[in-house]
Amino acid sequence: MSKRIHIVKLCVGIESYEDLEQRLTMRGGQTSGHVTRMRPKQEEALLNGGSLYWVIKGDIQARQEIKALEEVIGEDGIKRCRIVLAKPLIRTQNAARRAFQGWRYLKPEDAPADMPKGRKNEEELPPELAQSLADLGLF
Template structure:
């Protein structure tokens, strides 16, 4: 995501119930095994009004324990109608979870738009076997601007 496109917008979303990137990866791997589908889908109540910009190279940035830590590219938006008859938005995401430079984010509900110029940069691919830093340490280092 190195270059920013002025016609692109991203989303940022709290990753509820997950404490670490490793937990998110494990949950996603389990879902892939259960469904046989590589891409993942996050269902939300609101449909993004800036749909065209989101689908023009946008990503969903995940906030874990108060820190943006990863993103997934948005592939498409699917209409999902539940048993209650309510129309919801299924944000279909690319399978790869891309780690980004940690950025502190206050709690919020739902999702928010994130301008490309405000999005944290991607980190180099993690080497196999590199331990994940504890979320509290990541948050503190991001808070003081070291990460």
């Protein structure tokens, strides 16, 4: 069985999940895409059910399934990679991520779970439980 891997990317200029969803809706069509300078080396694993996880305001909040990787040439003549992404956008449980440049691979076991359909956010933990988890380094 082939392995699977994901990509995590900062969603610069987007304020919320709803903001990203609205921008994707305005573009129309069944797919969207993101152009990046570096082509992922683990193409086979990405195309085996991988997703691009979007970091919005310091948290992974959404993902899109990766459909294809295409070579594109920019106006400057430099080769780039277009990551073709499926629609719709899928809301995930929030997972904090520090800022970084470019994109990073994300192992399936480290990827946040999808939110159940119809849920827009996670329920707040009771303050005592949140503090206990933070003390243990788990929250």
